[in-house]
Amino acid sequence: MVRRRDGRTQLGCLTMMLVVSAAVYFGVNLGGVLWNYYQFEDRMKQEVRFAASRSDAVIKRRLSAFADSIGLPEAARRVHVKRGQKIISIWAEYYDNLEFPGFVKEIHFNPQAAGPF
Secondary structure, rough: OOOOOOOOHHHHHHHHHHHHHHHHHHHHHHHHHHHHHHHHHHHHHHHHHOOOOOOHHHHHHHHHHHHHHHHHHHHHHEEEEEOOEEEEEEEEEEEEEEEEEEEEEEEEEEEEEEEEO
């Protein structure tokens, strides 16, 4: 016995497609913001590794330029460097906006790296 299909769709299938598309839409937006944060923090760790051969001013300038190149907010370009006895700490603090339909969520980021040089 063959069942006729009238071309109607199941409501469950449409609901699932709506949920998946919403997750992809919001995930791409959130993923971009988080990706920039992790890139910036990774660059800070790289600067810690080469801190013995670079001055604080050079490190700040390089990180500020990198933050600008990946499109981070202005506050991310204010990089702090503190050297101690063979230890260096680098950090920044900024807020980035995550846009949703109808509202904008502001997220606080504090990338940092520390280690011996």
